[in-house]
Amino acid sequence: MAQHGFPGGLQLPDWKHWSDDAPLRTLPVPPELVIPLDQPNGRSRLLLEPGDPVMRGQIIAEPGEGWASPVFATSSGRLAAVEWRLTAHPDGQRVRCAILHCDGHDTPLDSPAAALPHPLSLHPAELRRRIRDAGISGLGGAAFPTAEKLDAAADQGIHTLIINAIGCEPCITCDDRLLRERAPETLAGAAVLARASGATRIIVAIEEDRKAAIAGVQSAMATAHDVAVTLQTVPVRYPSGGERQLIRNLTGREVPSGALPIDIGFLVQNAGTAAAAWQTLRDGGPLLERIMSVTGPNLPQAGNVRVRFGTPMLWILGHLGIAWQGKRMVQGGPMMGSLIQDPRCPVTAASNCLLLADDALLGNSAVERPCIRCGECARVCPVRLLPQQLHWFARDDDRDSLRQHGLMDCIECGACAVVCPSHIPLVQQYREAKAGLIAADIEQDRARRARARFEAREARLQQRAEEQQQRRAEKREALKAAQQDDADSHKDPRKAAIEAALARTRHKRSKDAGSTDR
Amino acid sequence: MSFRPAPHLRPRNDVPNLMRRVLLALVPGTAIMVWLFGGGVLLNILLCSATALATEAAMQRLRGRPVAPALNDHSALLAGVLLALCLPPLLPWWMPVLGTAFALALGKHVYGGLGFNPFNPAMLGYAFLLISFPAQMVLWPAPELATPGLLQAIAFSGGALEIDMISGATPLDRLKTGLGQGETIIGLQAERALFSLHPDLRWPLINGLFLLGGLYLLQRDYIRWQIPLGVLLGLATPALLFWLIDPQRFADPLFHLFAGGAMLGAFFIATDPVSAATTTRGRLYYGLGIGILVWVIRTWGGYPDGVAFAVLLMNLAAPLLDRLCRPRIQGHS
Structure with missing residues (x-):
């Protein structure tokens, strides 16, 4: 397909080979979970008292001010306390966090949201409601509640859903790995998001050097049924994964200054979000985990892990046997990620990557x-x-x-x-x-x-x-x-x-x- | 752990390296100038570099700023070397020193040092010397006469020595005075042919080697093509037009491109980013303006070469060019 390009941009070192080889691993539940109640775009109201027992998938806080998703217990145990903790959010401020002490049984809630074998049969408004209730937020890094975007798109009327699988930052491979292993789920999720938002066309965008991921999507497209999906590859150039840059690159259209992509008929969703939407709707229950790259130079344990929200980074490092002392830690990529100030900070919807490196790579102290x-x-x-x-x-x-x-x-x-x-x-x-x-x-x-x-x-x-x-x-x-x-x-x-x-x-x-x- | 915002990736280039590369690219052209004009060129470089560094240090100190980082960025050194390469090699020692001190102190630091000067400091120093000492500044030695002993005699005579007899005119001087006296290009070329091949090829050779250095900088992305191309086009286009109209009265474009400070100016002087336009399109116009002005000054002006004045005049126009050449922001109509 024709490329329209976008202005500027630059070639960055790739560094994806550090983590893109190892297959996905699922991390166990840690003894303590730290679940932020305040999210980047909104706040929520706590529904429990400290000391209350919780089940996996139980709602512990409901949306309050701003754009917030409901907050769920990601395993079973007891709500031990509410504390102000540092998270990896770039403003570097402490936020209210629910501290959960896990009982290790990971007992699910008795009546989770019903599993849906055929989510596509639902009415779009019902789909959006379920996505909202499942607490799905964008997994591309901004962690914006997905249902808000879908509502706005459905209100305004859009024609194209773009599934953004471009990890244009160095180091991040979570979407690459996802498409290699779970392209069918991702495409099914894309179909769900398209139905929920009213889009009639789906474009999946991948960087052209991600051969295995492209092959995964192509084979999934061959077996896929009813959705009109096109796959478009874009040259490797930072920041090709930026929403506006991507739309410009794929279609030649510019999102006007101060407007949103939906204003010109496009909705951009991250590939991980699409897969998460599919899985949570199909299996019932809220979104409790995400895929995160753990990577760095000379890190034999590097790879991608499925990890529960609220898992402290420090625990992950300990579990994987990674020596982190003396290294800088970044959540996200080296270009737009945020420096982690407290290694005990938790995995959130925004945690697409945990990068460990020393000053030679990440230093700008000159x-x-x-x-x-x-x-x-x-x-x-x-x-x-x-x-x-x-x-x-x-x-x-x-x-x-x-x-x-x-x-x-x-x-x-x-x-x-x-x-x-x-x-x-x-x-x-x-x-x-x-x-x-x-x-x-x-x-x-x-x-x-x-x-x-x-x-x-x-x-x-x-x-x-x-x-x-x-x-x-x-x-x-x-x-x-x-x-x-x-x-x-x-x-x-x-x-x-x-x-x-x-x-x-x-x-x-x-x-x-x-x-x-x- | 210190808090620091994104991006975390180490920057890929730095100012000192940029300046070092430009200095490196000057080597071939400088070497051939030393070979052709003798040790005077080297002496000028030495005097100007030392003065530049000393002035930079003194000014930083006076302004209460740290001295070491300013010296380490090599920008003062580069300004000194560029000025030295524009000076004729047979000057009394205090002229390069005075010019360089002027360039650094009044051309750079009174405005706030590196990054804040509206004019190219080297060209300001050159213009200052040219206006103050017009006779000495246009005399380039005949190479066979520039023996080391003589050089010392002149350099340390304090300017009292009569130097007309040992210097030869550059081709641009000959062109200017010859045409002024009603001679034709053909006549001048015939006369030139009477000389040994050597002096005639000097300036094209020097320009060729500076072009080589410039191409190296372009290839390595240390400079961008807009300014040099602008200068060369701006110089060659009017030259070509007028030469086509009247080849008897006007020199051909190739002569212009390879005479005097054309290549040094196009690739090393006009490309000084601080005093140049900074938008992409603005830089092209900036270069074109310099090229056209060089041709105009060479053809009708009072000085044989016009790089310095052309650059200074366009320095004045740079902010305006940047205002007019702002690119359309994405998403704006």
């Missing part, structure tokens, strides 16, 4: 020098930004220029920082500048609202003052008229006073009635 405007960053930028200019604007905190030069379109792929001969931490700088822009927007909005409130109050006060003045004027008029009458007709002064009082009361009543009406 001195930072001034930008020499060599422009290499602009050459590799897949969004066609001018990182060298953004760098200057960010230094000057020149927000207008940052906006004009498209800072908010930056996908933080890190290509610019890797080619920078001055070793400037560009991505970090852009992230901070973005936060600054967003904060400025919020501040501006707040100021605008405060001003509107102030102006409304001023207007109200003024109106009240005018009304009062008018009332006084009327009163004076009435009094004057009464005195005039008095003088003219030589009436009884007592009668005149009574009449005046009555007039005042009438006037006041009508006023009051008017104001309560308002």
Whole structure:
């Protein structure tokens, strides 16, 4: 199929051979599970008390604020405590985690969601509900609740589902391994996601050097039945797996700035997510595990493992007999992954890879020098930004220029920082500048609202003052008229006073009635 | 464990390496200049390099910045060497020193050091010397006369020695003065043919070797093609046009491409990223502008070669070019 390409990009070292040979292994359940209650895009409400017993697959927290998935116990035992723990999330903050002490029996919940031998027979809305209830989130790294994306896609109407099996980052092989061993499940999952989202066409995208995975998909396509699937291979170039880059590469279409792929009729889902959707719907019960690459140079134990959510990285390393001391640990790839600060942090939906390496591979401790405007960053930028200019604007905190030069379109792929001969931490700088822009927007909005409130109050006060003045004027008029009458007709002064009082009361009543009406 | 955001991959290149490669690429052209013009070239390089490093160190110190990283990035050294290669080899020693000190102090550090200078420091130093000492700056020695003893005599005479008698004009000088006196290209070429083959081939040879070094930098991605190609096209296109119109009055494009500082300018001087345009398209226009200005100055200007002024003028235009040549961001219309 024709390639449309995408701008920029660069060749990175591959390093997939470290982990792509070994077959999938299933890790046992650890004695302690650490399950984050707060997710990258939302928070959830705990439904149990510490000390409560839990079963495998039992819901322990339901979605609260933001976009959250329900949280499940991934094995049986006891909810020991709720603690603030460090996870591998890039913001480096502690999150609330449920600490489960496992009993080792891995007893399933009595009444899990019913197994579905033929998920495709369900109505799309019912499929989406089941996917939501199963707690499925994107397994590509962002961990966004899948049902939210599917709902939005179904609402908006899309035509194409793209199954993203591109591991464009070095080191990560979980999707490669998945397609080698479980291509039929992945395609079946793709069909489920397509039905749930209303897509009529499925494209599976793989990097062209992943021969075994391509063969796996091809044979699965040969035996597959009712779905219109096409397989498209793309050249190996970072960041070809980025959502926008992938759509551009496969179809030549650009997702407009500030819009989402569904706005132009595409839904992109990770291959692991598709397989997970199929397995959980077919077998019933929620999503409890994922496939994670454990890799690094000179690591004989490297490979891909099926591991329960909440398993501490430290336990995995111990179980596999990996010496981690003195090495850097990264969750995800070396380009966009996050440095693990606490090795006890748990596996989550976002944990596609655990990378261990020393400074020779992952060090960027070299001195930072001034930008020499060599422009290499602009050459590799897949969004066609001018990182060298953004760098200057960010230094000057020149927000207008940052906006004009498209800072908010930056996908933080890190290509610019890797080619920078001055070793400037560009991505970090852009992230901070973005936060600054967003904060400025919020501040501006707040100021605008405060001003509107102030102006409304001023207007109200003024109106009240005018009304009062008018009332006084009327009163004076009435009094004057009464005195005039008095003088003219030589009436009884007592009668005149009574009449005046009555007039005042009438006037006041009508006023009051008017104001309560308002 | 320290917290550090992505990417974690070690950067693949660094500024000192970039500068070292450019210095390396200068070697063939420099070697042939030493061979053709004698030790004066080397002496200039020595004087300019030493002055450049000393000035860099002094300025960093004055500005309260660490000295070692600035010296280690080799940018000062490169600026010194580039300026030295533009200077005629028979100058009193204090001229290269003065020019280099000017280039580094007023061309680079007053703006904030590496990365902040709007002008190419080497060319600023050259222009300063050319304007201050026009007579000495255009005299290139006849090679057979440039003996080591004489060089010392001139270099350390403080500029008092009359040097007209031992220097020969470059082809660009001859062209300029000859055409100024109403001679024709053919006549000049006939006269040139009377010389030994040697002096005539000097500048093409030097330019050829700088071209070679430039191609090495291109091939290794240390520089990108937009600026050099722009310069060469900008120089050759008007030259070709006017030569086709009147070959009696205008030199042919090949002569222009291989004369004076054309190749050194196109591949080593105009490509200084700090003072050049930084957008891809902007760089092409930047190069074209330099090429055209070089041709204009050579043809109608007051100086025989115009690389320095062309580069400085285009330095001024670089920010504007970058504004006009912003690429369309993905997802924007």
